[in-house]
Amino acid sequence: MFWQQFTNWISLGAMYAMLAIGYTMVYGIIKLINFAHGEIFMCGAFFTWWFMSVFHIPLPVAALLGIMMATGLGIAVERIAYRPLRNAPRFAVVISVLGVSIFLQNMARIIWGAEFQVFEVDFGIPPLILGTVIIPFKKIFIFGTSVICMASLAVFVKKTYLGKAMRATAADWEAAEMMGINVNMVIVLTFAIGSAMAAVAGILFAVNYNSIDPYMGFNAGMKAFAAAVLGGIGNIYGAMLGGLFLGVVEGVGSAYISSMYRDAFAFGLLILALIFRPKGLLGEGKTGE
Amino acid sequence: MGLLSISSLTKKFGGLVALKQFDLTVEKGEILGIIGPNGSGKTTFFNVLTGMFRADEGTVLLDGTSDNLLDRKTHEIIGMGVARTFQNQRPFSNLSVLQNIMVGGHCRGRSGIFSALLRLPGAGRERRRLEKRAMEVMTIFGDRLISMKDRSAWTLSYANRRRLEIARALASDPKLLLLDEPTAGMNPAESLQLLDNIRHINSTGVTVLVIEHDMNFMKQLCGRLVALDYGEKIVEGSYDTVRNHSRVIEAYLGKD
Amino acid sequence: MNKTRLDDLSGGSQATSGDNFLQQGVMAALAGRLARFSGIGKIALLCVFLMLPLMIQSNYAMRVIIYICLYIVLAMGLNVVMGFTGLLNIGHAAFYATGAYTTAILMKQFGMSFWLTVPAGMTLGVVLGVAIGLPTLRLRDDYLAMVTLGFGQIVYIVANNWMGLTRGPRGIADIPSPFLGWGDWAIPIDSYTAFYYLIFSFVLFTIFACIRVRDSRVGLAWTAIREDEDVAAVMGVNLVLYKTMSFAFSAALGALAGSFFAVFQHFVSPNSFTILESVIIITIPIIGGLGSIPGTIVGAVIMIGLPEIFRAASEYRMVVVGAFMVLMMIFKPEGLFGKKQFQQMYKA
Numbered sequence: 001m002f003w004q005q006f007t008n009w010i011s012l013g014a015m016y017a018m019l020a021i022g023y024t025m026v027y028g029i030i031k032l033i034n035f036a037h038g039e040i041f042m043c044g045a046f047f048t049w050w051f052m053s054v055f056h057i058p059l060p061v062a063a064l065l066g067i068m069m070a071t072g073l074g075i076a077v078e079r080i081a082y083r084p085l086r087n088a089p090r091f092a093v094v095i096s097v098l099g100v101s102i103f104l105q106n107m108a109r110i111i112w113g114a115e116f117q118v119f120e121v122d123f124g125i126p127p128l129i130l131g132t133v134i135i136p137f138k139k140i141f142i143f144g145t146s147v148i149c150m151a152s153l154a155v156f157v158k159k160t161y162l163g164k165a166m167r168a169t170a171a172d173w174e175a176a177e178m179m180g181i182n183v184n185m186v187i188v189l190t191f192a193i194g195s196a197m198a199a200v201a202g203i204l205f206a207v208n209y210n211s212i213d214p215y216m217g218f219n220a221g222m223k224a225f226a227a228a229v230l231g232g233i234g235n236i237y238g239a240m241l242g243g244l245f246l247g248v249v250e251g252v253g254s255a256y257i258s259s260m261y262r263d264a265f266a267f268g269l270l271i272l273a274l275i276f277r278p279k280g281l282l283g284e285g286k287t288g289e
Numbered sequence: 290m291g292l293l294s295i296s297s298l299t300k301k302f303g304g305l306v307a308l309k310q311f312d313l314t315v316e317k318g319e320i321l322g323i324i325g326p327n328g329s330g331k332t333t334f335f336n337v338l339t340g341m342f343r344a345d346e347g348t349v350l351l352d353g354t355s356d357n358l359l360d361r362k363t364h365e366i367i368g369m370g371v372a373r374t375f376q377n378q379r380p381f382s383n384l385s386v387l388q389n390i391m392v393g394g395h396c397r398g399r400s401g402i403f404s405a406l407l408r409l410p411g412a413g414r415e416r417r418r419l420e421k422r423a424m425e426v427m428t429i430f431g432d433r434l435i436s437m438k439d440r441s442a443w444t445l446s447y448a449n450r451r452r453l454e455i456a457r458a459l460a461s462d463p464k465l466l467l468l469d470e471p472t473a474g475m476n477p478a479e480s481l482q483l484l485d486n487i488r489h490i491n492s493t494g495v496t497v498l499v500i501e502h503d504m505n506f507m508k509q510l511c512g513r514l515v516a517l518d519y520g521e522k523i524v525e526g527s528y529d530t531v532r533n534h535s536r537v538i539e540a541y542l543g544k545d
Numbered sequence: 546m547n548k549t550r551l552d553d554l555s556g557g558s559q560a561t562s563g564d565n566f567l568q569q570g571v572m573a574a575l576a577g578r579l580a581r582f583s584g585i586g587k588i589a590l591l592c593v594f595l596m597l598p599l600m601i602q603s604n605y606a607m608r609v610i611i612y613i614c615l616y617i618v619l620a621m622g623l624n625v626v627m628g629f630t631g632l633l634n635i636g637h638a639a640f641y642a643t644g645a646y647t648t649a650i651l652m653k654q655f656g657m658s659f660w661l662t663v664p665a666g667m668t669l670g671v672v673l674g675v676a677i678g679l680p681t682l683r684l685r686d687d688y689l690a691m692v693t694l695g696f697g698q699i700v701y702i703v704a705n706n707w708m709g710l711t712r713g714p715r716g717i718a719d720i721p722s723p724f725l726g727w728g729d730w731a732i733p734i735d736s737y738t739a740f741y742y743l744i745f746s747f748v749l750f751t752i753f754a755c756i757r758v759r760d761s762r763v764g765l766a767w768t769a770i771r772e773d774e775d776v777a778a779v780m781g782v783n784l785v786l787y788k789t790m791s792f793a794f795s796a797a798l799g800a801l802a803g804s805f806f807a808v809f810q811h812f813v814s815p816n817s818f819t820i821l822e823s824v825i826i827i828t829i830p831i832i833g834g835l836g837s838i839p840g841t842i843v844g845a846v847i848m849i850g851l852p853e854i855f856r857a858a859s860e861y862r863m864v865v866v867g868a869f870m871v872l873m874m875i876f877k878p879e880g881l882f883g884k885k886q887f888q889q890m891y892k893a
Contacts, residue, residue, distance in 0.1 A: 033687040084875045092874040094633060094687050095831060099870025102824055106863040218820065222698065225691055260706040267695035267702075274692055275680040339779050367781040381772035384765075392769045396781030398762045402790060405761030406754055412761060419762070461781065 003133045005255055006248075011139045011208065013247020014146035018201035019224030020231065020239035021153065022194030028170040028234040029190045032090065035097040036077050037198055038221020039104035042214060044070035044199025045206040046112055049119050059121055067199040073104075074195025075188055082187075108214040116213045119206040142204045149200055150240055153193065157236065166190060170234065219263055223250070226270030292317040292496050293465060298347030298359075300330075300337050300520075307333040309520040311347070315465070320487070320497045322511035324504070324531070326540055330520035331500045332376055335467050339373050340366045352464060368396040370464035374454035374471060376500070380442035387438040389453055390423035393460030397422075419460075426456045429486055447474035451483075459490065466490065468499040472506055484510055504532070516540070594745060598738040607737040609853045611809065614744040615802055616845040620829035621751045621838070622798030627827070628836030629759060630791040631771030633690040636677070636697025637826045640670045640796040642704055642818035644803025649717040649813045650710065659723030659808055666804045667797040673700075674796025678789040697823050704815040716814025723808050740809050747805060751798055755838055758794065767791055768836075821863060828866055831873060834880025843882060 019041055026034040048066030051057045057065070081100045085093045125137040157163035168176040169186045177183045205220065206212045227246040231238025249269055254262035293315040300308040307330045315321055323331050336342045338349065340363035349358035351369055358366060372393070381389050398419055400412035427434040430452045437445065442453060451471055458466055468487070472480040480503065487510060491497050501507050507514060507528065514531040516523045518540040524531055531537055601607055623637045647666035651657040657665075681692050704711045711717065723743070724731040734743055758764050766787045769777040778784050807813050829848050833840025852862045873880070 033691055035690075081871050088874065088878060090686050091631070091633065092878045094690050095827070096871045096874035098635070098690070098824070098827075099867045099874070101867070102821070102870065103864055103867025106861075106867060110860060110864065219698075222691075222695055226695070229688075261702060264699050264702045267699050270695050271680070271692055274684060274688060341775065341779060362783075363778040364781050364783045367779065373779060375776065379773055379776045381769050381776070383772055384768055388765060388768070392765055392777070392780050392782070395762065395766055395769075400762050402758060402761075402763050402794065405758050405763055408757060416762065457780065 005251060007133070007135050007139050009247045009251030010244065011142040011146075011247075012251065013244035014143050015201045015204050015208070015243070016220070016224050016227045016246050017240045017243025018146050018149060018197050018204070019220060020227035020243045021150065021236055022198045023225050023228040024231070024233055024236055024239040025166075025190050025194045027228070029166065029173075029187055030082065032082075032093055032097075033225065034077075034191075034194070035094070035221075036081070036101040036104060037194065038217035038219075038224070039101050039108075040070050040074050040077070040195045040217075041198040041202040041205070041220055041224075042108060042212070042217030043073055043104060043202070044195075045119070045202035045212045045216070046108060046117075046214075047199075048203050049117055049206065049212055050112070052119075053117075063200075063203050066203060067196050070199035070202070071192050071196045074191045074198070077195075078188060078191040083184075105214055105217065112214060114214060116211045119210055119212050121207050121210075138207055142208055145200065145204060149197060153197070154236065156193075162186075162189060222270070223263075223266040226266050226273065229270060230273045291315050292352055294350045296348050298334075298337065298349065299345045300333055300342060301345050307520050308337065308344075311517075311520070311522055313515060313522065313525070315496060315498060317352075318491070318494065318496055319513060320491050320499065320511050322507040322514040323498065323500045323517060324502070324507065324514060324537075325517035325523075329517040329540070331517055332469055333520070334517070335373055335469055335498075335500070338366075338371060338467065339363065364396075367461050367463070370462075371467065372458035372461045372463035372465075373467035374451070374458055374469055376469040376473070378447070378450045378454065378474075380445070380450050380453050380457070382443035383441055385439050385441060386427075386434055386445070386453055387420070387423055389442050390426055390434075390456050390460045391419050393426075393457035394419040394422055396461050422462075423456075423460055426459045429459070429489060430456065448476075448479045451475065452486075455486070455490075459495070463495060465496045465498065468497065468501075470500055470502065472501060472503055480506055508532075595742075598741050604737055607741060609850060611737065611741055611744055612853075613845050613849045614741070614748050615805060615809075616826070616829060616849045617748050617842055618744070618751045618802040618805070619799060619826050620833075620841045620845055621755050622795045622802070623826055624830040624836065624838070624841050625755065625758075625767075625798070626791050626795040628830055628841075629764060629771065630767040630788060631686075632788065632791065633686045634693045634792075634795070635690050635820075635823050635827060636693035636695075636700070637795070637799055638818045638820070638822040639677075639697045639700035640673060640799030641803040641806070641822070641826075642700055642813075642815075643670045643673055643796070644800030645807040645813045645817070646704065646711060646717075646803070647800070648804040648807040649720050652720055652808070653717055659804070663801065663804045666800040670796035670800030670803075671793040674793040675789050678792030679785070682785055682788045694820065694823075697818075697820055701815055701818055701820070704818065711815070714815060716812055716816075718812045720807050720811045720813070722811070734808070744805055744809075747801060751801070752838065752842075754798070759838075763787070763790065771836075824863075825866065828870060830880075831870065832880055834882040837880065837882045840880055840882030844880075 019037070022037050022040075023034060026032070026037070044066050047069045048059075048062045051062035051065050052059060077097070077100055081096045082093065085096055121138070123137050123141065127137055128135040128140060157166060165176070165181045165186050166189065168179065168181055169183055173183060176186075201220075202217075205216065223246060224243065227242035228239045229242070230245060231240070231242025246266060246269065250262055250265050253265035257265075291314040293313075295311060295313045298308055298311040299306070311334070323334070325331050333342065337344045338358070340361060344359045347359060350356070351358055351371065358369065358371070361369065381392065384392070398415050400409070400415050404412040424435070424438075427438065433449060434452055434456060437449065442450065445453060451474065455466075455468065455471065471487070472483060475483065484506065487497060487499070499507075499510065511528065513526065514528055515525040516531050516534065516537045518536070523536045523540065524534045597610065598607065601610070619637065619641060622640070623634060626632050626634045644666035647669050648659065648662040651662040651665060652659060677693065677696050681689055684692060705713055707713070722733045722735040724733055726732055734740060766777065766782045769780065769782055770784060770787060774784055806817070825848060829844040830837075830841045831844070832847055833842070833844030
């Protein structure tokens, strides 16, 4: 029974980790929280659903299109809500991005309706049976996809020129600019990667729960942020760890304490983390202080 | 026993030692200058004294009490009589000049939220007293601040912002005033005027500690100088002693 | 904004001219004039507002006006934290909910008088305000925004799930009307006119409370924190105490609005206290100009009144709100009535 649930928690945690990476990456570069990140996640799932249900495109292609559109949306968010305010006070930027988030959420509600939409995917592959534990293929799919995405990101950031440019910009914006790094390009790239990861997470989320709604981004976004803070914001590996940890905490909390308050556990954990360990589990830099 | 006795004050930032076993006694009523190359720990010293940084070790005793200043919280220190200005001017930009100075008098007030809501007479009296004190402090600089008392601080010139910061610190009735590069951004005439202003402040019984790079200014102002380098006290004494000390020359100009 | 700052820098040691004040814009000047209204003007204005129910016959219009007043109280409370002290709070609806549920439960379950539930709600609001303010004081603005958002959501989740106390999503219905007076002389407050006078007195109370505190030593300390908290601490402001106080004061006003909401609607349910509610409350002082009291009032008229007028487009309301927040921050971050401000830039 425990191990059965454990697979659920881990696959949920992997999705949070994917989403948390976006927060952490954007924060690393521009030192601000991307409040619209959860909406990108939601839009990624909705775009995919839309291609699948309206145009009857198969999941892999629809997902690819959905990810591309969500990535475009993420870049647009940067253009509209961040770039014009690059010299504005932080306060203004926070409000402006919050505005984008409200805008996207309600636009989605108007276009796709406030109700749940069914997101049915049938892989047609039998579950994996390990003794008494039955792992449905979709859990394996979710976990596998997340791991592949995160591993490729880690390699990208570590090995490629662009990845190094990103790390340099995160460390010192001005110095990076003086070294000839196109900082604007790096910022756009960061938003693009973060958004793409969010979109993948959104699709996996939809696959897991078989349903999507315009408000799914808010809760998931908050939790992923909690995961990012937990892991030490700005640290990609921290975000991965934080996401998995959060998935387990939420699972344990709702299984053994009360399932009604499952969302409250994540928020409570976020508040506790910020109070007692603002630098996070793997934190290096300074955070909220 | 002077006004301020500092012993073995140490402040580290990671591996960097910004202040190393620093000892100093400041006499009541003197004007003491602190010099040293950039990064020698002068501003760190002020930051530690005013509680902005936590010291790693040392004791700072004020006015003969046995109460270590370093154990106090940042906001308590001004009430004990230590007020400062900032090297990189930091007035409250969107508050008026008068309001800025009245914030300086915050520690001399007691009224809270309920007396404000009920508009108790005590709160009104206190406010009028702080306002009067703020106006008094401004007169030190003649007409310079008074004529602008309702202007937002960010509209002031550099020199006036410096004056404003000094006035704000004085509004707390300090025993010890810490000035961090008060002449930076001032022209020679304004510096000269400031010299008189600081002497006047000192004559009202305020002990002054001043950081400054302008040696000519320091020569005229300070009775005594302390030179710092790499967080260590190299020498202290009269202007000439410090000026001609080999390690001071070395610190500024390098070894030949 | 950029230009004036540059002018100031190029001024060197010379005093810059005072013409920044002339550039402040018509609206800000108007607000200033409104604030300086002579005593007679204020009394005249008060009379107009007191006679409003006699002039307006439509129940619908009265309802809208009552809502505007309700949001004035809410937004003024938030303005204390955001405008005066400079702390971002995206969970104000939590305090609103606290007041509403306190009144609803105490009146319904325990048959308490409305007038006792108001201070009870405000006290509970203060407790919550301290509870959220105290641990999060060290956090910088975007973190604080996230935490308050989470806090607002926790209160919503609790209201939705604590069946024994709040009856969950079904809400608490049939909350009785408040009475004015005792025994045989008790007058029920159950008409739009009566509710209008009730909320109007709350608005007056809020305005007076805000003005008095703003102009006090406490208000000055708050604005000092907003401008530069490190310097404020060196100048003797106890950051922990004053930030917490700001949260508590704001929470009390939020709870006050909640108490009114409960008796006015005769019904409370978690749906009235979602994150969107907090966001609507936030936009009000932003439109008006953070820190400005007349601005907050006009902001409430715009935010609550306009959507009612364009009812047909009400579905698009939140979309417009979102777009508006972005545009406002890009083009007029100081709000309609705010003073042009010098603002510290954030260094990325």
